[in-house]
Amino acid sequence: MTSTLPTSKMxxxxxxxxxxxxxxxxxGHPGMPMGMAEIAVALWAKHYRHNPANPKWINRxxxxxxxGHGSMLQxxxxxxxxxxxxxxxxxxxxxxxxxxxxxxxxxVTPGIETTTGPLGQGLTNAVGMALAEKLLAAEFNQPAFPIxxxxxxxxxxxxxxxxxxxxxxxSLAGTLRLSKLIVLYDDNGISIDGHVEGWFKDDTPKRxxxxxxNVIRSxxxxxxEAVNAAIHQxxxxxxPTLICCKTVIGKGSPNLAGTDKVHGxxxxxxxxxxxxxxxxxxxxxxxxPEDVYSAWDAKVQGQRFETQxxxxxxxxxxxxxxxxxxxxxxxxxxxxxxFDQTLSAYVATCVEKQETIATRKASQNAIQALAQVLxxxxxxxxxxxxxxLTNWKECVAVRRDVAGNHINYGVREFGMSAMMNGITxxxxxxxxxxxxxxxSDYSRNALRMAALMKIRSIFVFTHDSIGLGEDGPTHQSVExxxxxxxxxxxxxxxxxxxxxxxxxxxxxxxxxxxxSTLIFSRQNLPFQPRDAAQIANIARGGYILKxxxxxxxxxxxxxxxxxxxxxxxxxxxxxGIAVRVVSMPSTDVFDRQxxxxxASVLEHGLPRVAIEAGVTxxxxxxxxxxxxxxxxxxxxxxxxxxxxFKHFGFTVENVVAKVKLTLA
Numbered sequence: 001m002t003s004t005l006p007t008s009k010m011x012x013x014x015x016x017x018x019x020x021x022x023x024x025x026x027x028g029h030p031g032m033p034m035g036m037a038e039i040a041v042a043l044w045a046k047h048y049r050h051n052p053a054n055p056k057w058i059n060r061x062x063x064x065x066x067x068g069h070g071s072m073l074q075x076x077x078x079x080x081x082x083x084x085x086x087x088x089x090x091x092x093x094x095x096x097x098x099x100x101x102x103x104x105x106x107x108v109t110p111g112i113e114t115t116t117g118p119l120g121q122g123l124t125n126a127v128g129m130a131l132a133e134k135l136l137a138a139e140f141n142q143p144a145f146p147i148x149x150x151x152x153x154x155x156x157x158x159x160x161x162x163x164x165x166x167x168x169x170x171s172l173a174g175t176l177r178l179s180k181l182i183v184l185y186d187d188n189g190i191s192i193d194g195h196v197e198g199w200f201k202d203d204t205p206k207r208x209x210x211x212x213x214n215v216i217r218s219x220x221x222x223x224x225e226a227v228n229a230a231i232h233q234x235x236x237x238x239x240p241t242l243i244c245c246k247t248v249i250g251k252g253s254p255n256l257a258g259t260d261k262v263h264g265x266x267x268x269x270x271x272x273x274x275x276x277x278x279x280x281x282x283x284x285x286x287x288x289p290e291d292v293y294s295a296w297d298a299k300v301q302g303q304r305f306e307t308q309x310x311x312x313x314x315x316x317x318x319x320x321x322x323x324x325x326x327x328x329x330x331x332x333x334x335x336x337x338x339f340d341q342t343l344s345a346y347v348a349t350c351v352e353k354q355e356t357i358a359t360r361k362a363s364q365n366a367i368q369a370l371a372q373v374l375x376x377x378x379x380x381x382x383x384x385x386x387x388x389l390t391n392w393k394e395c396v397a398v399r400r401d402v403a404g405n406h407i408n409y410g411v412r413e414f415g416m417s418a419m420m421n422g423i424t425x426x427x428x429x430x431x432x433x434x435x436x437x438x439x440s441d442y443s444r445n446a447l448r449m450a451a452l453m454k455i456r457s458i459f460v461f462t463h464d465s466i467g468l469g470e471d472g473p474t475h476q477s478v479e480x481x482x483x484x485x486x487x488x489x490x491x492x493x494x495x496x497x498x499x500x501x502x503x504x505x506x507x508x509x510x511x512x513x514x515x516s517t518l519i520f521s522r523q524n525l526p527f528q529p530r531d532a533a534q535i536a537n538i539a540r541g542g543y544i545l546k547x548x549x550x551x552x553x554x555x556x557x558x559x560x561x562x563x564x565x566x567x568x569x570x571x572x573x574x575x576g577i578a579v580r581v582v583s584m585p586s587t588d589v590f591d592r593q594x595x596x597x598x599a600s601v602l603e604h605g606l607p608r609v610a611i612e613a614g615v616t617x618x619x620x621x622x623x624x625x626x627x628x629x630x631x632x633x634x635x636x637x638x639x640x641x642x643x644x645f646k647h648f649g650f651t652v653e654n655v656v657a658k659v660k661l662t663l664a
Contacts, residue, residue, distance in 0.1 A: 003045075003295035007224040010045065011037035012279045013080060013292045015252050018072040019275060020285040021093035021100070023266045028094060028102065031249040031262035032070030035221070036155060036186050039245055042227035043153055043184065044077050044298075051302030052082035055111045058331050059309045061150045062113050062129045062426065066122030067157035067186065068103040069264065075100050078111045080288070080296035085110060087286055106425070106453045114425050115453050118445055120163030121418045123183065126154040127169040128422020128431075130181035130240070131398075131407075135378070136428045138403030140327050145316045147309070147327070150180070151235070157186045158196050161204060168415025173240045174212030177400050181240040182231065186221065188249040194260045205244055214241040221245030254278050330376045331427045333456070333512060342373045343506040347535065350498040354527040359520040359559070360462040362501035364389035367432075370505060371395070378429040380407035382416045387522075388434035388462045413439045417446035417459060424455045430509060434460035436468075437477040437519055440484065450515035451489040457515040458508045464494065465613035466648065467560050468522045472638030481519060481558075482618040489514040491588045496562035497527050500585050503538040507589070521560050523641050528562060528583070541589030542601055548578035553663050554602060556582045556622055557611040561630075561650065565611055568655035579659060580606070587618075607662045613650060628658045 003010075014037040022028035049061045065074045072093065079085045085099060092098035099109045103117030113129070116122035130152040137148040160166055173181055185204070189196050205215045214237035216230045227245060234241035250262030254274045267275065276282070283289055317324040329336070346369040355362075371377050371392050379395060381388045385408065396404030409416035413435045420431040440447070440461055450457040466476045484492045491514060493504035501520065508516035528545060537543035545562065546569055557565035565581045572579050582601055584590055590598065602608065608627040610619035616631035623629060632648050645651070 005291055005295035007038065007041050007045070009292060010041045010295055011224070012252070012281050013288055013296070014040060014073060014076045015275070015279065016281050016283065017076040017079070017090060017286070017288075019267050019272050021072050021075070021090050023269070023272055024091060024285070025094040026266050028072060028266070029069040029264045030072070030267055031190070031264070032067055032157065032186065033073035033076065034253065034262070035188050035247040035249040035251050036070065036073055037251065038222045038224045039155070039184055039186070039227050039247070040073060040077055042224045043231060044081060045296070046228050047231050048153065049150065049305050050111075050298065051306045052078075052111070052299050053303060054306060055083065057306050057309075058427075059148065059150050062126070062152040064113055064122045064126040064129070064152070064154040065104055065116055066126065066154050066160045067119065068116030068122060071100070071102065071104050073155075074104055074112070075109065078109065080293065081298035082302070083111045091286055106455075114422065115449060118449065119157070119159040120165040121446060121449060123154055123156050123160050124165050124169035124415055124418035125422035125425060126152050126181060126183070127173045127178065128419035129426040130173065130178040131176060131419065132423045132426035132429055133180055134176075134178060135398070135403050136327075140323055142316070142320060145312065145319070147313055147316050152181050154181075154183050155186060156183055158189070158191055158200055161185070161202070162200055165414045165418060168412035169419060170208065170213070171211050172410065172412065172415065172419075174208075175400065176398070177212070177238060178240045179238050182234045182243065183241065184227070184243045184245055186247055187244050188247045190249045190258070190260050190263060192260060192263055205242070208242045212239055214239045216241065216243045219243055219245045221247035222251060252279050326375070327428070330429070333427065335510065336373050338373055339509070342370065343502070346370070347499060347502045350502050351530075351535070353498070355498050356524050356526045357498065358522055358524050359495050359497065359501050360387075360389050360522060362495070362498040363460065363462075363505065363518060363520050364392065365498065366502045366505040368392040369502075370509065374430065374509070376428060376430050378405050378407065378423060378431045380409050380416060380420075380431070380433040382409045382413045382433065382435040382439070383411045384435055387436070388460060390432065390434045390460055407433070409433060413442035414446060417443035417457070418449070420457045420459075421446060421450050421453070421455060424450075424457045425453075430456060430458065432458035432460055434462060436463040436475060437461035437480050438463070438475050440480055440517075447484070447490060447515065447517070448487055451487050454489055454514045456511060459515065459517045460520070461517055462520045463522045464519045464559060465521070466632065466636040466644045467613065467641045469641040469644065470638055473635040476636035477614065478632055478635055479615045481612070482615050484517055485587055485618060491516045491586055492519060493517065493586045494519040494559040495585045496557075496559050496583055497525055499528070499530065499535060500538055500583070503535070504585060507539055519559070523560065525560055526563055528566065538585065539589070540593050540597065541586035541591070542582055542584035544580060544601055545583040546581035548573060548580060551578045551580040551606060553607045553609065553659055554580045554582055555609050555611065555655070555659065556584055556602075556619070558584055559612070561611040561613055564650060564652065564655055567652045568659065571652055571656050572659060577660070577663070609655065609658050609662055611650070611655060613645075626662070628662050630655055630658055
């Protein structure tokens with residue numbers, strides 16, 4: 001957009017909207033929007049390629065507000081540039097069901113690319129987005145047809161850079177030379193507790209230079225042209241860029257600017273009046289002059305950007321029709337037409353082979369089969385590829401100059417998971433990444449964010465219990481499966497054999513309304529025979545694996561403990577005690593089934609015993625207070641897996657005894 005309006009007035013419109021919205025809500029963070037206003041003008045008015053009329057335009061630039069507490073900055077920008085965010089929504093800042101929640105939220109506000117707030121994750125999402133852009137460009141672009149060609153911009157504050165995840169993500173971004181990632185750092189020296197020099201004295205420019213970034217130092221963050229020039233310079237680099245912008249938090253506030261007092265609280269009527277006088281801003285609260293609207297309006301330019309791209313893409317479609325259709329399919333998140341057929345054929349192969357293998361190996365076999373029809377598969381592992389088994393025969397490792405489809409994330413579990421979210425959000429890929437289940441703790445908040453955003457990220461966790469053996473309690477998962485089940489919208493799968501593993505993979509790939517975890521064993525698990533109806537019911541999360549006429553009770557189990565449940569049922573049958581075995585690979589999915597189906601599986605009135613090599617508390621909702629749980633409410637030990645299972649009571653004899661006691 002071009003305008004003769006002074007950029008100071010454009011910036012002051014942001015300041016006015018931010019302080020007025022926070023004041024009306026009596027809640028929020030006015031300091032960052034006021035301090036980053038000129039930076040926002042430089043980026044959004046001079047560089048940012050977007051179309052307010054179509055926030056999902058494929059080749060738009062991506063903008064991430066990593067310091068998401070300053071959400072009014074983004075809401076002001078979206079409103080001023082012409083997105084469907086009317087002034088009434090700004091008046092309703094932080095109110096129930098408004099489009100302006102306290103932190104930016106995906107699919108709530110048009111133009112928001114990711115949910116931010118937990119500091120550092122937005123920056124890491126941006127790294128994932130920039131990587132997705134680079135890989136898609138290498139895959140689909142042709143000479144004279146740069147159809148995937150956009151930048152990822154992110155605003156960050158001191159808090160984002162203090163978070164450990166920023167080290168994980170930015171180190172990898174430098175290694176991979178993600179040159180279309182441009183980070184604008186709001187270096188104001190203030191956080192909630194005050195001046196940061198008491199706890200944050202990093203030489204940030206040197207740190208990023210050590211990562212392999214292009215660093216532009218000491219930019220006056222209140223000089224629009226200085227920031228504009230820095231962004232131009234960043235676009236010439238062959239590596240990601242950090243632009244260090246020196247700013248004053250709460251700029252424009254005569255009495256509070258530069259202090260922590262302006263960080264996270266309304267300014268108050270008296271100080272707002274002083275700001276208006278200092279800025280020469282005479283408009284009433286939530287009123288924007290027409291010349292300011294005109295200067296900010298990006299609708300015409302945005303449509304021009306998209307139209308130019310549409311013409312390029314139309315010509316590309318003529319020359320490369322298959323690639324064009326494939327890109328559109330993948331960006332829509334649609335699966336290939338032959339996916340279901342491929343999945344069904346692979347499940348049939350599992351039934352035919354009847355293999356006794358570790359479910360982590362069963363997972364790799366499923367990946368191998370599905371990858372043949374899913375070019376959008378983008379696998380990876382946090383330095384445990386040989387243990388997690390997330391690679392496949394044809395996969396190619398992503399490197400600085402190699403656009404592969406398997407990422408070595410290094411020992412960066414949190415960074416991996418948040419990068420995966422960014423890749424998912426960008427579109428074009430179905431990412432999955434793996435680590436040991438016990439290290440899901442490191443990445444937990446990224447799993448929570450994926451669930452909050454309801455996006456299709458697939459988290460693979462192997463070595464799922466004391467069954468990993470000699471590595472001991474530091475690596476043996478006890479509470480992790482149960483704790484992951486507490487996260488809303490996260491579907492957790494713990495399969496017992498090759499067939500359940502294949503179905504779980506198919507479910508996770510086909511799911512469009514949230515993330516999944518796939519939780520696999522280190523040790524070999526036997527194949528369980530089933531008929532076609534039972535196989536169909538696996539996708540319902542729980543089903544009758546082994547039934548008995550006149551069953552007196554039910555044994556429920558998951559994963560490696562299914563073998564134990566089946567053997568115990570056989571022993572009980574030999575003694576004339578008929579029991580049903582229910583496999584429940586996903587309690588989350590099972591809980592969403594209709595009441596009639598759940599009642600047919602967990603028949604009312606039949607006593608129940610649950611078995612899982614983990615904490616017991618979550619199972620009582622299925623067995624009731626009258627039932628029993630064979631579990632593990634303590635940490636493990638370092639010993640061979642067989643010894644551990646016997647020591648902690650995961651034996652046929654103990655399960656049989658528990659069932660008899662429950663039936664008594």
